[in-house]
Amino acid sequence: MKPSNVIQERVHEFLNTYPPFNLIDPEKLRALARQVRVLYLEPEQVLFAQGDTAHEHFYVVRQGSVRLEQATEGGNPKLLDVCDEGDVFGVRALIAKKNYSSTATSAEESLVYAIPIVAFEPILTENPQVALYFAAGFAAGQPVRNPTLRDAQRARVGLSTIAPTSIPLHLEDALKIDTAKNLVACPPDTSIRLAAQMMSDKDSSFMMVVDSGQRPLGILTDTDLRRQVVAGHVAIDDPVEVIMSAPVITTVPNPPMADALIHMIRHKVKHLCVTTDGTVNSRALGVLTEHDLLLAQGNNPAVLISEIRQTRDIASLPGIRDRAEELLLKYLEQEVSISFIANIITEINDAIIVRALQHAEKELGEPPVRYCWLSLGSEGREEQLLRTDQDNALVFEDKNAALEKEHQAYFLKLGAIVRDILLQCGFEKCPADMMASNPKWCQPLHTWKQYFYNWIHEPTEEALMHTSIFYDYRPVYGDLSLSRQLTDYIYENIQQERIFLPFLAKHALQSPPPLSFFRNFIVERGGEHKDQFDIKLRAMTPLVDAARVLTLDNRIAGENNTFKRFEKLAELEPQNAELYREAAMAYEIMMRFRALNGLRNKNSGRYLNPNQLNKLERQTLRSTFKPISDIQELLQVRFQLNYLG
Template identity: 45%
Template sequence: MKNTIAERIQDFLKQFPPFDSLKKEELLLISSQIRVLYVEKGEYLFRQDSPCHDEFYIVREGAIGLYRGFDDDQNLVDICDAGDLFGLRILIIKKDYRMSAKADEESIVYAIPARVFEPFIEENREVNKFLLGTFAAHARNYFTETEKGQRIDNTISIETVKDLSALRSISYRKKPVTCTFDDTIKDIAKKMTDKKVSCIIIVDGNKQPIGIITDRDLRAKIATGMYEITSLVNQIMVSPVVTYSKKITVAEAQIALIKHDISHLCITKDGTQDSKLIGILSDHDLLVSFGNNPSVLIKEVKRIKKPQKLRYIRQQVEKLLKSYLEQNIPTKHIINIISEINDALIIRVIELSLKEMSTPPPVKFCFMVLGSQGRREQLLLTDQDNAIVFENVDEQAYEATQLYFMELANKITKGLHTIGFEYCPAEMMASNPRWCMSLSKWKDQFRNWMITPTEEGTLLSSIFFDFQYVYGDRTMTDVLSEAVFEGVNKSNRFLGLLGVSALQKPSPLGFFKQFLVEQNGEHKDTFDIKIRAMMVLIDAARILTLYHNVKGVNNTLLRYAKLAEIEPKNAALFESCSKAFRVLIKFRTRQGLLHHDSGRFIKLNTLSKKDKLKLKRCFRPIRDIQELLRVRFQLKNLM
C-alpha cells in the first residue's frame, strides 16, 4: 500500500536543497520516517542551552524565528520560512542549542530523524557542503526585518552598526557591461551570456545610467512570454536605477539593497544618476565583503582575473577558519571546507597561468599537491609542495616539453606565492625539473625509491606518496598510485625503512614526563608539535595503509578510520590516534592564528596548565602506534 503522507512530504522536500540532490528512493525512505508537527504561534520547538534533539527540522508552512537570549531579552537572529532548515546541531556538533526556535506564526514543521539522514551526509558531498554552509550561516547571521520581512544572509544588522568594519568602503566591479536603447533583448541576453554577468546597464550618450536589466527580469518578463525576445530593452528595463558614489560603505550598501528590494547598485562618478557610470555593486559583492560563507568565497575565486586579488580571499579563509574553531565545528568538517577553498585557489592560479602562456600545453598534464596539501590537512598557510606530471613524449621532444611545463610551473608557483603560499625551502615544487617529469619517468622514480631504498628516497617518498590531484588529467595520478602499490608489494624492506623513520622521530616527552624542546637555533626552547607529535601519527597511518593496499585515501583521519575497519582488534588504538591527531591539528591551528605563523613551534610558557595536559594526553597513542610498527615490521633488526 502506498504511503500517501510520505509521498506528499517527498514532493515538498524535493523542491529544496539538500534534498533535491538525493535520489527518489532515498528521499522516500527519509520521508517515511518524518514526524509532522503543528506549532502554535509563540510555541517553542527548542530553547537555548537545552540538549539538542535527535531530529532536525524543515519548515513546511509558516515561520520559525531563531532567537539568542532569554525571556524578554531575546534578539532575533534569523527567520526560517518554507524550505528552511534549522536545529542542525545534532548533525554537526551534537551539543546544547545555542539559540531558541519559536514559531512567529502558526506553522507546520517536519521533524527529520538524524539517524535516518546521517548516512546520506557521508555519501553525498553536495548534502554535506550544504548542511555545513547552512549551519555556519545560522551560527553567525543577523536578521534584518524590512517591510516585506526579507532576510540578507551573512551581513550585519542595519538597526545598530556594532562592527566598525561595516563603515569601511566596499569594493565594486569596474567596467560594468552596458548597452543602449537601440539594443534588442536578444542582443543584450547574448552579451550578458558572453560576458558571464547577471546584469546589464542601459546608458545614454553621456554614459549615464538610465535603466538596468538583470537575470531576474529576463526570467520574469521574457521566459514567461510576457515580451518578445526581439523587443527593445526599454520595454523590460527597470528605471530609474539606484546610484551611489564609489565611497559607499558596507552598511550603506546593505541598507540600500534592502530598502529598494534590489540586487544591484550603480556606482557613478558623483553618486547621482546625472553623472557617468563607473561601476556596479551586487548583493553577491556584499556577501563577499564579509567573507564568512565558503560557497560565496569559492564562487568569487572563479571570477577573479588577477592572482593578487586571490590573496584577499585567502585572508578571508583565515577569518572563516577562526570562526569555525570558535564554534567548535568538528575537525573533519573544517578540513574539508578549507581544503575545498584551497583547491579552488590553486585551480584558479593554474587557469590564470595557462592564459599567460604563449601556446596551449603541448600534451596532457596533471598538477599535484603533496605533503600536508596532498593529505588535505593544510589549514594554515605554509610552504608549497607540488609537482607536475605530463604525458609521455618521444625522447627528442622531451626537453622542449619539460621546458614548457617548467615555465608554466614557474608562473603557478609565483602566483601561489602571491596568495601567501611560501616557496618551499627545499624546492619541492613543480618549477624544479626533478619534480616536473613525464609519467614514465615519475613511475621509474617511484620504483627506484621503493626497490632500492635510500635515506633520501625514504624521506622524499614520505612526502611524494601523499600526492593529490588538483588540475588536469586525473588518470595520471591513478597510474602513479598503481605504481606505488606495485612497488610496495615488491619490497617489504621499503615499508620497514619507512617504519624506522617513524620510530626515529624525536620524542615529545623526557624521562620525567617533561616536554622536550629545541636546544638551539632560531626556535630554541620551543616545542615542535609537528615533528615530535603529528608526524609520527601521519607516518604510521601512511605506512599501514600502504601495507594493506588501501588506495585513494590520503587524509590521516580517513586513513585511521579505514584501518579500524580492516583491523577490528586494533580499532581502539586507531581511534585514539585519530582523536589525538584531531586535537593536535586544532591546537596547532589555534597557535598559528594566534601568533600569525605556521603554529609549528610553540612557546610552552604561553600555555595554560589545561592546554599542557591536553597535549600530553595525545602522546600516549603515539607511543602505542610506534610499538605496533616496531612489532609488525620487526624494526629492531633494521635500527
C-alpha cells in the same frame, strides 16, 4: 558554616587557579580548601610507593615538583610523569580505590596539598565537568584503563569554553528550513514562460521540476533562465524539462549545516533539494539555498570559493585568502570539528590553485600535452589549515620523447606563474624547492615512475624521505588519469618489494614523542628537558608516517588524509580499532593546537612555546603523546623492526 579565614582563603585561591578545582562552585571549593593539609617533602622523599595502600588523600603540587615512576622488569624505573605546580596526582586512591600503581618521589623540595577524598567524592559525583576531567585522564600518571582521548577532547572543549565570548555559531547543528512556503514546483511539461511567471510571482530564485509523485526531476534557476532563454537558445514556450539542470542534488531534511555546505561546494550548486529520505527517489519537501546558509552564517566559505572561481582579477586572490584565515580563526574558536575545517580550507586552497593554473594557461597558451597538477605533503593529505610552504609537483603525458624538453619548458613556466601567485596569497616557497617550478619535480609520467621505482627498490634514507613527501600526492587539476596511472604503478611495485614497508616503518619511528610538560620545558623520555616543542616533527609527523605505512600494509589505495586513514584502519583491524581512533583524535587535537598557535604568533605554528600554554592545554597535549608511542610500538612489533639493522 564558618566563614573562611585568611589562610583558608589563600589555599582556596591557589586551588581556584587550576583545573579541575576551578570548575567547582566557589562555596564548595572554599569548604574543600578548609580541609586541605600541607605537606613538606624534602628532595627525593617518597610520598607513596607503588603497591602501597591508597591514602585518604590525593595530592596537588603547591610548589616544587614530584616524579611519578613505575617499576619495570628490567629494574630501571620508568618515568611516567613529572608534576609541577597545580598538577594533580595520586588520584588512584580517589578513582579506582586500589593500591598505588606508581611511586611518587619529590624531585626537589616541594610543598604538596593533600585533599581529603571523603570531602572530594561528593563533588566528583555531582559535578559532571569534574568527573569528566578525571575520566579524561588529565591527572598526572593516572592509570586510564582505556585511554580515552575522546573524553579528553570532550573535556578540553567543555572546560575551555568556560568563559565563552561570542554566541556560538552552530555549524554542526541541524539547519532548520521552513519547507512549507519554500517549495516552488511544477511538472516537467510546464512552459518556460509559465515557470518564469511563477518564479517571479513567488519571488523565488528557482523552480523545482517534479514528477507526479512530487519527486524531484530537475531544477530551473534564475541563472539558467538568463543564460538559456535570454541568449535565445530555447523558445519561451518550450517545456521546462529542456533547460532544467538534472539530476538534482538532494539532502535529508534538516541537514547539518556543514554537510549542506560541503554538498554545495563539491557539486558547485547553489540549491539543494530537501527530500523525505535525502535521495531523488522521494518526495521533494523544500529547497535549501546558498542564501539560506549565508543568512545563517555570515562569512561563508562557499562565497569565498565562488569568488575565487569567478574573479577576473588574479590580484584579488590574496585578499580572498586572507578572509579565509579569519574564517579559520572563527571556526577554531568555536570548536568546529577539525575534519570539517580542513575540508573547507582544502577546498579554498584548491580553488586558488585551479584559478592560478587557469590564469597561467591563459598567459602561456594551451598546454602542449595533457598534464596533472599534484599537491603534496599536508596539502596533499587535505589537512593543511595554515598557509605553510608550497609543496607541489607536475606530471605530464608521455607522448613524444623528442619534444619532452620543450614540453617541460612550458610546464616549468606554468609552475613558476602558479608559484608566484601562491606566494602572493601567502604560501611561502618550499625551502627544499619541492615545487613544480623545479625541473626535477616537473616531469613526464615515465620519469615519475622511474623516481618511485628507485625509491621503493633502494630505500635509502633520502629515498624514504622523498617517499614520505611525494607519496601523499593528490591530483588537483588537469588530467586525473595521469595521477591514477602513477598510483597504480607505485602499488604494483610496493607489492613486489618486500623490504620497502619495513624500511618505511622504521623511518616512521625516527622521532619518538616526548613524555610530558614540566614548567616551561618538554620532558623527554630520557628525562632531559627541552624548551620548545616542535609539534610537527615530534607529534604530527610520527602519526602521519605511521598512518601511511599502515595503510600501505593494508593495501588501501587512494586515501591520503591521516584521520581518514586511521578510520579505515580501525575498520580493517578491529583488534586495534581503539588505538587507531585514539590516534586520529590525537592528530585532530594537534592540528587544532598548531593552527591556533600559528594564528596566535603569526607563523607556521610549528614550534609551541610551553609557557604560552595553560595547564589544561598542556594536559590535553600530554594526553595525545600516549597514542603516538602506542602506535610506534605497534609498528615495531608488526614489522619486526628489532631485527632490522
